[in-house]
Amino acid sequence: MSITTPFQVLLYYKYFPIEDPQQYVADHRALCEELDLRGRVLVAKEGLNGTLSGKRSATEHYIATMQGCEATHDVDFKIDPADGHVFEKLSIKARDEIVTLGLPNEEDIDPNQTTGVYLSPKEFYAAMQDPNAVVLDGRNDYEWQLGRFQDALCPDVGNFRDFPEWIRKHRADLEGKRILTYCTGGIRCEKLSGFLLQEGFTNVSQLHGGIVTYGRDEEIQGRDFDGQCYVFDQRVGVPVNTANPKTISTCAHCGEPCDRYRNCGYKPCNAQFFCCESCEDVKGRFCHESCCSNVVGNTSVEK
Numbered sequence: 001m002s003i004t005t006p007f008q009v010l011l012y013y014k015y016f017p018i019e020d021p022q023q024y025v026a027d028h029r030a031l032c033e034e035l036d037l038r039g040r041v042l043v044a045k046e047g048l049n050g051t052l053s054g055k056r057s058a059t060e061h062y063i064a065t066m067q068g069c070e071a072t073h074d075v076d077f078k079i080d081p082a083d084g085h086v087f088e089k090l091s092i093k094a095r096d097e098i099v100t101l102g103l104p105n106e107e108d109i110d111p112n113q114t115t116g117v118y119l120s121p122k123e124f125y126a127a128m129q130d131p132n133a134v135v136l137d138g139r140n141d142y143e144w145q146l147g148r149f150q151d152a153l154c155p156d157v158g159n160f161r162d163f164p165e166w167i168r169k170h171r172a173d174l175e176g177k178r179i180l181t182y183c184t185g186g187i188r189c190e191k192l193s194g195f196l197l198q199e200g201f202t203n204v205s206q207l208h209g210g211i212v213t214y215g216r217d218e219e220i221q222g223r224d225f226d227g228q229c230y231v232f233d234q235r236v237g238v239p240v241n242t243a244n245p246k247t248i249s250t251c252a253h254c255g256e257p258c259d260r261y262r263n264c265g266y267k268p269c270n271a272q273f274f275c276c277e278s279c280e281d282v283k284g285r286f287c288h289e290s291c292c293s294n295v296v297g298n299t300s301v302e303k
């Protein structure tokens with residue numbers, strides 16, 4: 001049962017050779033502008049990674065266009081309903097890689113050659129019950145702070161390129177285990193699981209389609225994922241678990257369970273923090289009292 005909303009948000013990727021990324025960017029920009037889509041698309045010689053919002057008919061037209069191309073006919077689109085755009089503008093760029101582990105060229109991972117075993121949501125849920133399994137979060141710290149699988153190993157990294165070093169330092173936590181990796185939509189796990197194999201780990205699997213697909217599965221319904229899934233757009237977080245949901249983050253002011261991510265209203269700070277509705281009403285949208293007094297001070301001077 002899906003709700004009909006005027007807009008949709010698309011999330012997708014595919015690793016496949018693109019000979020001329022600059023040309024691909026130019027063509028793609030023309031298509032997205034014509035359809036009034038907004039969001040971010042990265043294009044590299046290794047493939048394509050995008051997230052776009054637009055009117056329902058425009059996103060459907062976009063999907064149909066992609067499916068009409070030989071190279072992208074089988075792209076897996078994750079589609080979310082939305083009431084409006086979730087991005088302010090459109091950005092389409094050519095990059096060296098669509099996902100960067102920061103490895104030297106000769107060590108870089110081609111997921112079409114080396115990647116972990118793909119697990120469906122149902123298979124991933126079953127694998128998590130294995131006492132020898134270790135569930136590895138493949139995202140950054142500010143992402144898993146909003147939500148993560150129960151008992152997942154969550155590396156304290158602020159950037160994906162910090163993973164190789166983290167894994168080499170924490171070999172002992174992973175050695176001999178059945179490693180299960182997950183990320184938002186699956187794109188990072190393609191390389192992360194490949195890297196683990198390259199480092200000599202032998203039993204490596206990945207959640208195919210990521211948390212987003214896991215939350216959509218009608219049977220699994222996001223079971224045992226606590227909190228929300230962090231997304232890189234104005235929504236910040238999206239719900240995952242309708243089976244046994246739980247909030248794990250807490251309000252920065254009162255400490256009550258809370259998953260409302262806010263940006264501090266003191267512009268030079270701009271920190272992301274959790275803030276419940278009642279604290280925001282009383283204290284304003286500030287991460288700390290010092291930020292609040294900065295702004296309130298300025299305002300009174302202006303008056």
Ligand SMILES: [Zn+2]
Nearest residue numbers: 251254276279
């Ligand atoms: Zn509060």
Ligand SMILES: [Zn+2]
Nearest residue numbers: 264269287291
């Ligand atoms: Zn602040």
